[in-house]
Amino acid sequence: MSLLANIDGVRETTDIDHSAQGFHHLHVITLDALVPVTQTFFDNGFYLEMMTCQDRREADGIFRLVYQFCTMSTPQRHLVHLDIDPTTSAPSIAHIFPASDWLEREVFDMYGVGFDNHPDLKRILMPEAYPDGAHPLLKDFVDPESKGEADGQSV
Amino acid sequence: MASRFDVVQDAESRDTYYLNMGPQHPSTHGVLRLKLHLDGETILSVDPVIGYGHRAHEKMAENRDYLQFLPNPSRVDYISGMIYNIGYCQAIERAMGIEVPERAEYIRVIANELNRISSHLLWLGTFLLDLGAFTPFLYAFDDREKILDILDRVTGSRLTYCYGRFGGVTLDVDDLFLQQTAEFCTHFKTRFALYEELVIDNVIFQERTVGVGVFEPDLIQKYGVSGPCLRAMGQANDVRKDEPYGIYDRFDFDIPTQMAGDCFVRSLVRMDEMRQSVRIVEQAVKDIPDGPFIAPKVPKRIRPAEGEYHFCVESARGNFGIYIVSDGSDIPFRLKMRTPSFANMATMPDVMKGTLLSDAVAILGSIDIVVPEIDR
Amino acid sequence: MAFVKDILDGTKTLLTGMKVTLNNFRKPSITSKYPIEKIEMSEAFRNVIVLIEKDDIQSHDCIGCKACERVCPSFCIDVDGERPEGMRRMRATEFKVDFALCSDCGLCLDVCPTDTLGYSKIHDETGYNRSDFVYDLLDPWRDAEGPTVERLRKLEEEQAAAKKARTVKKAAAKKAAAKKAETETSKETTEETPTNKNDAENNDA
Numbered sequence: 144m145s146l147l148a149n150i151d152g153v154r155e156t157t158d159i160d161h162s163a164q165g166f167h168h169l170h171v172i173t174l175d176a177l178v179p180v181t182q183t184f185f186d187n188g189f190y191l192e193m194m195t196c197q198d199r200r201e202a203d204g205i206f207r208l209v210y211q212f213c214t215m216s217t218p219q220r221h222l223v224h225l226d227i228d229p230t231t232s233a234p235s236i237a238h239i240f241p242a243s244d245w246l247e248r249e250v251f252d253m254y255g256v257g258f259d260n261h262p263d264l265k266r267i268l269m270p271e272a273y274p275d276g277a278h279p280l281l282k283d284f285v286d287p288e289s290k291g292e293a294d295g296q297s298v
Numbered sequence: 299m300a301s302r303f304d305v306v307q308d309a310e311s312r313d314t315y316y317l318n319m320g321p322q323h324p325s326t327h328g329v330l331r332l333k334l335h336l337d338g339e340t341i342l343s344v345d346p347v348i349g350y351g352h353r354a355h356e357k358m359a360e361n362r363d364y365l366q367f368l369p370n371p372s373r374v375d376y377i378s379g380m381i382y383n384i385g386y387c388q389a390i391e392r393a394m395g396i397e398v399p400e401r402a403e404y405i406r407v408i409a410n411e412l413n414r415i416s417s418h419l420l421w422l423g424t425f426l427l428d429l430g431a432f433t434p435f436l437y438a439f440d441d442r443e444k445i446l447d448i449l450d451r452v453t454g455s456r457l458t459y460c461y462g463r464f465g466g467v468t469l470d471v472d473d474l475f476l477q478q479t480a481e482f483c484t485h486f487k488t489r490f491a492l493y494e495e496l497v498i499d500n501v502i503f504q505e506r507t508v509g510v511g512v513f514e515p516d517l518i519q520k521y522g523v524s525g526p527c528l529r530a531m532g533q534a535n536d537v538r539k540d541e542p543y544g545i546y547d548r549f550d551f552d553i554p555t556q557m558a559g560d561c562f563v564r565s566l567v568r569m570d571e572m573r574q575s576v577r578i579v580e581q582a583v584k585d586i587p588d589g590p591f592i593a594p595k596v597p598k599r600i601r602p603a604e605g606e607y608h609f610c611v612e613s614a615r616g617n618f619g620i621y622i623v624s625d626g627s628d629i630p631f632r633l634k635m636r637t638p639s640f641a642n643m644a645t646m647p648d649v650m651k652g653t654l655l656s657d658a659v660a661i662l663g664s665i666d667i668v669v670p671e672i673d674r
Numbered sequence: 675m676a677f678v679k680d681i682l683d684g685t686k687t688l689l690t691g692m693k694v695t696l697n698n699f700r701k702p703s704i705t706s707k708y709p710i711e712k713i714e715m716s717e718a719f720r721n722v723i724v725l726i727e728k729d730d731i732q733s734h735d736c737i738g739c740k741a742c743e744r745v746c747p748s749f750c751i752d753v754d755g756e757r758p759e760g761m762r763r764m765r766a767t768e769f770k771v772d773f774a775l776c777s778d779c780g781l782c783l784d785v786c787p788t789d790t791l792g793y794s795k796i797h798d799e800t801g802y803n804r805s806d807f808v809y810d811l812l813d814p815w816r817d818a819e820g821p822t823v824e825r826l827r828k829l830e831e832e833q834a835a836a837k838k839a840r841t842v843k844k845a846a847a848k849k850a851a852a853k854k855a856e857t858e859t860s861k862e863t864t865e866e867t868p869t870n871k872n873d874a875e876n877n878d879a
Contacts, residue, residue: 165392165608190522193636197623215518215533218540220608242521245644268349268673279357366747369779433695440704454718460779468780469718496694501687
């Protein structure tokens, strides 16, 4: 996509069939390209629709952060993949898109991914007293407060 | 932030205090906690605390296959549960390439729009209850009961529907359903005059909502506001028109917009949306064809090809998106639900700064959030 | 003056509101005094599931295939079945459902291969413990299970015998038809022989 043509760190851009998959473009970027890419999207009138993470440690040994930018009228949806090492943290984009304030807190809460320069990185969905290091959406997560029932078992 | 009162510049030197608008509160529309920093009655800052209703729907999606996840989307936003349930079915149908018969598409449109009307009626009742008007609540629920009875007869549920299936719907609708729906539309069109008289033209309602909680235009891009809150700021964006799904492109309806962006015009937009929904339902009831109500050949195992899929629908609150990552197996690798109330709620710290506490209640009611949708 | 206008506006709004409410005062009430007045549940009402009697066998038709157990999103069904001696069809021996977990999705009804699951109109189940909501769906059928199995076994034997008889009959009919065709062709050849002979004689000549 010519939108991101001049930014270093944008590894590849694919055009996607919207009628099959629901979005238009997929970009794979590196860690240092995140802030310039986000600024470009902001300057061109996109909004941050969604941000999430995938736990790919078993297959590829990474966390994949997924950002989704969209325009308002005649929606053009861009998905951005950022693969990071599970031990590193990503830069926060809350100073560009305030929506990512809560979205990054949710990714931190559910996956344990740290965000640098975030205004207030603390848990958002789980209780404040939930043990540190317990991040529910990880594939190998075991609830430290469980009483041993499996999913769906009655007491 | 524009406000009718001067914001205290040097908060440290005044007597300010912290007030907890706790998780159990009749006006927060769910279990939502607002940590308010107040100077007298003026809000200096608000810190919403969410997560009291977190039920781990996204984790459940990773432990169940696609068919078993069907009851869940309805519970995410239980007030417009039909739209979410059918939206999830449509997402999987697009990923798998399943064709839906015509009659099922029309049934889905009728059910969706009736659900949208019932959601807006509930909003109307509870918003006015927050503002102190006890009467319109039961009037709105009277109309809502009629919709619930109509849908209950054919689906078996009143609130959390599991009516959609991949390829269509579970049960067929009969002529009595279409007749009852047509009668409801005729009756409901006479009720708008009642709501105008009782609510919209009421001086107290106008005093409490006109000019209150104005959304600045830059909030749209900063937070991704969607739904009636967006349309009350002059932007005519609706997923049903921008990215039509199902058969919405066949119906003739308008997108109501207003310019002011305050609580009052958000109410006007929702009243107009109900009118447009009635228009859609009447057209659908007239044009519904005969035929099968579910696709004849639905794959026994739902296994979308490896990759990512995104699908959005227009729920009563805004743009609801489902993002599915499939690894080619029966079970989703990751399923993320992008809910409109999450984005709309995130604007609250900006919008509520400098307002009075009673205005904050009006603003919170007017953006029509459902807290379980924020928490999932 | 604005002050007086405000008062007049307020009074007018108040009177409009009262007029609307007084109009509705005359309309009949729509509340029903439950539980004194019972409410009819709709046809498709979803709640507690039961096994339905099938007319052709006068009993439920659960074969213990576990399709409902596999599809249940709340993992609340527990089914077991076995094949009674001398029968091809299986019968369920255990069917427990925990209704404290059931989410009324209807998927178990959709996947049942014999369509023997259905909704009941029970909507007011109560109990003191969570275990009070584990219902045994085979409870109404247990007393008659012995005679039912006997009847089904006999039915199967009759059906097997009838099928065998049909197969034998079909084979016999086929054999008879083949024999008939053979005799007809041989008859034709014997009838045609004189002309053939003539032709042969003519050809030779």
